[in-house]
Amino acid sequence: MCHATLREMLRLDRASVGSRPTSSARTAVRFETTTRAEKPLPTLAPRRHVAYPEAMRHSIAALLVLASLSCTGGSPAHVPCAAADVTHCLITQQACDASGAAATCQHCGNGEHPSAQGACEPIDGTPITHDFPDQTIAANSELLAHCRSWTLNNETDLWVTAVELTQHEASHHSNWTYVPDDLYPGPDGIWTCADRGYDQLTAALSGGVLYAQSTQAVHEVQAFPNGAAVRIPAHSRIVSDIHLLNVTSQDVTGHVELSIYTLPRAEVRTPLTPFHITIQDLQIPPHEQSRFETTCELATGFERAAGMPIGMHLYYSLPHTHALGTRVFLQAVGGPLDGQTLLDVRGTPGEARGLAYDTPIDLAGLSGMHFGCEFENPTTDVVHWGFNDQEMCEMLGFIESPVAFEGSVSATTNTGTDGTMPVYSGSCSTIFVQLASGMM
Numbered sequence: 001m002c003h004a005t006l007r008e009m010l011r012l013d014r015a016s017v018g019s020r021p022t023s024s025a026r027t028a029v030r031f032e033t034t035t036r037a038e039k040p041l042p043t044l045a046p047r048r049h050v051a052y053p054e055a056m057r058h059s060i061a062a063l064l065v066l067a068s069l070s071c072t073g074g075s076p077a078h079v080p081c082a083a084a085d086v087t088h089c090l091i092t093q094q095a096c097d098a099s100g101a102a103a104t105c106q107h108c109g110n111g112e113h114p115s116a117q118g119a120c121e122p123i124d125g126t127p128i129t130h131d132f133p134d135q136t137i138a139a140n141s142e143l144l145a146h147c148r149s150w151t152l153n154n155e156t157d158l159w160v161t162a163v164e165l166t167q168h169e170a171s172h173h174s175n176w177t178y179v180p181d182d183l184y185p186g187p188d189g190i191w192t193c194a195d196r197g198y199d200q201l202t203a204a205l206s207g208g209v210l211y212a213q214s215t216q217a218v219h220e221v222q223a224f225p226n227g228a229a230v231r232i233p234a235h236s237r238i239v240s241d242i243h244l245l246n247v248t249s250q251d252v253t254g255h256v257e258l259s260i261y262t263l264p265r266a267e268v269r270t271p272l273t274p275f276h277i278t279i280q281d282l283q284i285p286p287h288e289q290s291r292f293e294t295t296c297e298l299a300t301g302f303e304r305a306a307g308m309p310i311g312m313h314l315y316y317s318l319p320h321t322h323a324l325g326t327r328v329f330l331q332a333v334g335g336p337l338d339g340q341t342l343l344d345v346r347g348t349p350g351e352a353r354g355l356a357y358d359t360p361i362d363l364a365g366l367s368g369m370h371f372g373c374e375f376e377n378p379t380t381d382v383v384h385w386g387f388n389d390q391e392m393c394e395m396l397g398f399i400e401s402p403v404a405f406e407g408s409v410s411a412t413t414n415t416g417t418d419g420t421m422p423v424y425s426g427s428c429s430t431i432f433v434q435l436a437s438g439m440m
Contacts, residue, residue, distance in 0.1 A: 128152075135242075167213075174243065177238070316397060405432045
């Protein structure tokens with residue numbers, strides 16, 4: 001997520017090329033691009049659709065069985081793991097298998113995601129899939145300033161309960177919004193953002209936030225539990241920014257495949273809305289670990305915007321840093337859950353990091369959220385907020401709430417140490433946006 005704020009909405013990161021075992025048969029609607037006190041918490045997932053001649057199907061099925069055997073250490077059957085091992089695997093959207101001498105984390109196939117119990121299961125909903133055009137990025141280079149769009153031609157609202165992205169174009173990150181289909185007019189595919197006046201804030205406020213890609217992730221699923229969904233209004237198009245980063249010595253040519261999984265309106269139990277928190281003033285000192293943190297007061301602004309005391313449920317969270325990030329955390333402040341950890345992700349990015357809460361967290365009575373990131377900077381330079389070798393500290397989430405909100409920090413100061421680790425903090429400025437009644 002490489003949000004620079006709901007004002008410069010969502011920014012995420014990923015790069016690389018990778019393949020995963022594919023999984024079975026789901027009926028897909030496909031559009032070609034040319035027209036064409038502390039608890040760790042779980043859930044997530046992945047798909048690809050190819051039509052084969054009838055004569056090939058039995059052979060392909062046999063090969064898939066052999067592939068599944070090799071991927072699971074000799075047995076296609078899932079062997080349940082201990083709860084701690086499941087939680088560890090779910091942090092990177094992987095299933096957990098205990099069929100070997102020790103529990104191992106394993107990627108699910110396309111069209112699947114790991115359940116709260118750690119087994120791969122089909123993504124809920126009916127998939128609508130779109131392949132974007134190929135693009136090439138030269139060796140040892142970075143590409144910014146391009147956008148892509150997919151006009152849905154939907155005559156009715158779409159209720160999206162999951163989004164699945166697969167990419168092999170060296171995508172460093174991408175942020176996905178939906179907008180009215182007469183905004184940013186022009187052919188679908190890949191285009192220069194400035195030519196159509198695209199910016200993420202306008203897109204997010206004109207339509208909404210759909211999804212943001214984890215740093216360096218090749219395959220990711222944002223799957224909401226229990227009939228929760230984001231509404232895309234009739235006559236919409238999906239738009240994303242493009243940020244490619246090729247650190248290899250060879251050119252990379254590839255593309256993105258995006259699938260949205262929809263539910264009939266009658267099956268939607270909970271409409272969701274986004275929130276976003278970002279710390280923009282980073283001054284990461286060289287040759288040491290450091291922490292940047294803030295506490296966003298939410299109760300006052302929420303009540304002013306919604307006309308009622310704060311009440312929301314947390315369904316999904318997604319942290320974002322670059323290569324120097326070693327930890328992202330989110331904690332409840334005030335209310336019955338005061339001090340409880342809502343998210344605590346450690347280790348450097350490079351996998352899908354979105355976390356769905358199989359049992360959504362009731363945040364009624366909350367007064368705010370405490371958010372922060374830790375970094376380890378081995379270089380001789382101070383690292384700031386930015387692209388390429390600079391850093392970010394952000395979080396995107398989806399909540400059941402009558403208002404969306406954003407918290408942002410524009411200035412930080414050194415406020416002391418935690419042991420030997422310097423700590424920097426700053427005041428959190430918040431914005432609340434009440435949803436139109438039709439969104440609920």
